[in-house]
Amino acid sequence: AQKITQTQPGMFVQEKEAVTLDCTYDTSDPSYGLFWYKQPSSGEMIFLIYQGSYDQQNATEGRYSLNFQKARKSANLVISASQLGDSAMYFCAMREGPGGGTSYGKLTFGQGTILTVHP
């Protein structure tokens, strides 16, 4: 079974509009972390935002916010006021704890969503 699922292979958004990138996850571990990374065409992986499973509030970092719905096991990334430079591949990733039967620290990635921002 997929541990991290990103169901949108591609998304389009108009400049200055908001966009939501979907991510669902599957784990039986009560302690886990969720990450979002941006990969522009140049190839590097840029850390955007983190949400811990015990965090009471949704994480925010500038124009990025994470819509964390624990019961639904979803961790959607919301980008507000999209800019042309936001065009990139976006990856959701999960870090599980020792209770998940795996080593602490390693990330499991989704397949990614390509976001295109139109002027």
Added chain:
Amino acid sequence: NAGVMQNPRHLVRRRGQEARLRCSPMKGHSHVYWYRQLPEEGLKFMVYLQKENIIDESGMPKERFSAEFPKEGPSILRIQQVVRGDSAAYFCASSRDPTYNEQFFGPGTRLTVL
């Protein structure tokens, strides 16, 4: 404060040669992770190391691949007798500790096997 450094950025090898990829973690980080990204795919975990120790190598192919993180110097991912299927981007990431809420990636090494 320099970020995670990887070199070389691009590496071309012929089938059967060896590839050595190097990763220097961020200052103060002692946990290193290697990931592989095949074309058009997400990143896949390969190995997790601390200084002088392999913590988890569950994602490493059983043959031809090895990794180390010596007491001094960078972490090395070594691929012996490369094949065309090894062509990929190899990323290294580091963190202060495994529970930390950030894991920073290097720029990656793009390996092309001719």
